[in-house]
Amino acid sequence: MAHPLPLRFTAFDGSASGPEDSPYRLHLATERGLTYLLTAPGDLGFGRAYVAGDLELHGVHPGDPYEALKLVQSHLSFRRPTPAEVARIVRSLGLSRLRPVAPPPQEAPSRLRRVVDGVRHSLGRDAEAIHYHYDVSNAFYEMVLGPSMAYTCAVFPTAETSLEDAQAEKFDLVARKLDLKPGQRLLDLGCGWGGMVRHAAREYGVHALGVTLSREQATWAQRAIKEEGLDHLAEVRHMDYRHVEETGFDAISSIGLTEHIGVKNYPAYFAFIEDRLKPQGRLLNHCITRHDNVYRPTGAFLDRYVFPDGELIGSGRIIADVQDAGLEVQHEENLRPHYALTLKHWCQNLVDNWDACVAEVGEGTARVWGLYMAGSRIGFERNDTQLHHVLATKTVDGVSDYPLRPTWRV
Known part of the structure; x- marks a missing residue:
C-alpha cells in the first residue's frame, strides 16, 4: 500500500505536494523529464529523468543520495499505472507528453535491441x-x-x-x-x-x-x-x-x-x-x-x-x-x-x-x-x-x- 510522499515535490509548472518542512525536495524541472516518467514508469523513467538532470533531488549530494532514497523507498510502493489511470493521464496532459524522447546518452540499448550484438552471453556480446x-x-x-x-x-x-x-x-x-x-x-x-x-x-x-x-x-x-x-x-x-x-x-x-x-x-x-x-x-x-x-x-x-x-x-x-x-x-x-x-x-x-x-x-x-x-x-x-x-x-x-x-x- 502506497503512503503519502515523505518529501517535498515541486514541478516546472508551479505545482507542489508533500510536507513543506521535509529536508529533501524532488523537483521536476522540465517537460522532457515528465515525458521520461510517463513513458517508462518505474525505475527506468526515474533514472532517465535523474541522469539527464530533468529530475533534481535536493538535500543530498548526487554522489550519495542514500538518505533520500531510503526515505522514499520506506514509504512508497512503486507500480505501473492501471489502464484507467493511463487514460486519465492522457486526457489531462495530452498525447504529446506520451511520445517517447531520446534517452540520455549513458543508456545502453534494450535487451531486445542487443540481439544484433549476438546471442546473450556469446563471446562478442559479453x-x-x-x-x-x-x-x-x-x-x-x-x-x-x-x-x-x-x-x-x-x-x-x-x-x-x-x-x-x-x-x-x-x-x-x-x-x-x-x-x-x-x-x-x-x-x-x-x-x-x-x-x-x-x-x-x-x-x-x-x-x-x-x-x-x-x-x-x-x-x-x-x-x-x-x-x-x-x-x-x-x-x-x-x-x-x-x-x-x-x-x-x-x-x-x-x-x-x-x-x-x-x-x-x-x-x-x-x-x-x-x-x-x-x-x-x-x-x-x-x-x-x-x-x-x-x-x-x-x-x-x-x-x-x-x-x-x-x-x-x-x-x-x-x-x-x-x-x-x-x-x-x-x-x-x-x-x-x-x-x-x-x-x-x-x-x-x-x-x-x-x-x-x-x-x-x-x-x-x-x-x-x-x-x-x-x-x-x-x-x-x-x-x-x-x-x-x-x-x-x-x-x-x-x-x-x-x-x-x-x-x-x-
Missing part, C-alpha cells in the same frame, strides 16, 4: 557488456574505488575498518580459504584490475594468472604488476575466461564474475573450472546473490545503465550447479552487511572527488554511479541482495585434502 561498464575510465575508478582498485565487496573486521584495509582483508580471506602456498598456481577469473592476482603473488609467493574482458583493466593491472616487481609471478591477460587453455591449477578464484555469465551458463562455467583444477584443487566463488532462488530479470535501470545482461540468483542455485559440476562444497558464507559498508565508502569517495569525477566522465555518468551505488546499498541492507562465498574442492576418489576442520581463520 565483451561489449563488460566494455560498457568497466572501460568507463581508469581514472574515474581510481577516485571511486580508492588505491586498492577493488570493485567487489570488501570484508570489514569491524565497522570502523578503513576501506583499504577491508579490501586487503577480502583478498587475504580468499587466499586463506584457498590455502595458498608458495609455488602454487592460481587462476583468477574476471580479475578486474588485478587485486587478487597481485595479493596472491606478493603475500603468498603464488604464480597467479588473471583474465578480464576489459582491456582498460588489463592494461592498468599489467602496469601495477610491473611497478610492484611481480612480473615473475603475476600476469593479467585481456581475454575471455573461456579461452584459457592451461589446466592443473591448485586454486581458482572467481570474484564478482558469476553475475555476468548468465544463470543458464552456470553448469558450463563450473564444469570449466572443474576441468582446470588439479585433483584436490580448490575453488572460491565470490558473488552477489538474491535472497531467494527464484529467477527474475534485473531491474530496467540497472540493465540499461549499469550492468547490461547481468543476472542474479540465490546461493542455493550456485551451490547446486557447483556440486553438479563434480566439485564438493566445503563451506558457504554470506557477507551481505559487508557489501552495504563497501558501497557506503564508494559513495563517500564519489562525493569527495565529485568535481574531478564529473570532469573525467561527465555529470550524467557520475549521477548514474551515485544513484546505483546508493540504491544497491539499500538493497543489501534490506536483504534484497546478498554476497556469498562458496568454497569447493575437486575431490577425487573421496580424497579432497580438506582438513577435518577449516585451517583458515575468519
Whole structure:
C-alpha cells in the first residue's frame, strides 16, 4: 500500500505536494523529464529523468543520495499505472507528453535491441557488456574505488575498518580459504584490475594468472604488476575466461564474475573450472546473490545503465550447479552487511572527488554511479541482495585434502 510522499515535490509548472518542512525536495524541472516518467514508469523513467538532470533531488549530494532514497523507498510502493489511470493521464496532459524522447546518452540499448550484438552471453556480446561498464575510465575508478582498485565487496573486521584495509582483508580471506602456498598456481577469473592476482603473488609467493574482458583493466593491472616487481609471478591477460587453455591449477578464484555469465551458463562455467583444477584443487566463488532462488530479470535501470545482461540468483542455485559440476562444497558464507559498508565508502569517495569525477566522465555518468551505488546499498541492507562465498574442492576418489576442520581463520 502506497503512503503519502515523505518529501517535498515541486514541478516546472508551479505545482507542489508533500510536507513543506521535509529536508529533501524532488523537483521536476522540465517537460522532457515528465515525458521520461510517463513513458517508462518505474525505475527506468526515474533514472532517465535523474541522469539527464530533468529530475533534481535536493538535500543530498548526487554522489550519495542514500538518505533520500531510503526515505522514499520506506514509504512508497512503486507500480505501473492501471489502464484507467493511463487514460486519465492522457486526457489531462495530452498525447504529446506520451511520445517517447531520446534517452540520455549513458543508456545502453534494450535487451531486445542487443540481439544484433549476438546471442546473450556469446563471446562478442559479453565483451561489449563488460566494455560498457568497466572501460568507463581508469581514472574515474581510481577516485571511486580508492588505491586498492577493488570493485567487489570488501570484508570489514569491524565497522570502523578503513576501506583499504577491508579490501586487503577480502583478498587475504580468499587466499586463506584457498590455502595458498608458495609455488602454487592460481587462476583468477574476471580479475578486474588485478587485486587478487597481485595479493596472491606478493603475500603468498603464488604464480597467479588473471583474465578480464576489459582491456582498460588489463592494461592498468599489467602496469601495477610491473611497478610492484611481480612480473615473475603475476600476469593479467585481456581475454575471455573461456579461452584459457592451461589446466592443473591448485586454486581458482572467481570474484564478482558469476553475475555476468548468465544463470543458464552456470553448469558450463563450473564444469570449466572443474576441468582446470588439479585433483584436490580448490575453488572460491565470490558473488552477489538474491535472497531467494527464484529467477527474475534485473531491474530496467540497472540493465540499461549499469550492468547490461547481468543476472542474479540465490546461493542455493550456485551451490547446486557447483556440486553438479563434480566439485564438493566445503563451506558457504554470506557477507551481505559487508557489501552495504563497501558501497557506503564508494559513495563517500564519489562525493569527495565529485568535481574531478564529473570532469573525467561527465555529470550524467557520475549521477548514474551515485544513484546505483546508493540504491544497491539499500538493497543489501534490506536483504534484497546478498554476497556469498562458496568454497569447493575437486575431490577425487573421496580424497579432497580438506582438513577435518577449516585451517583458515575468519
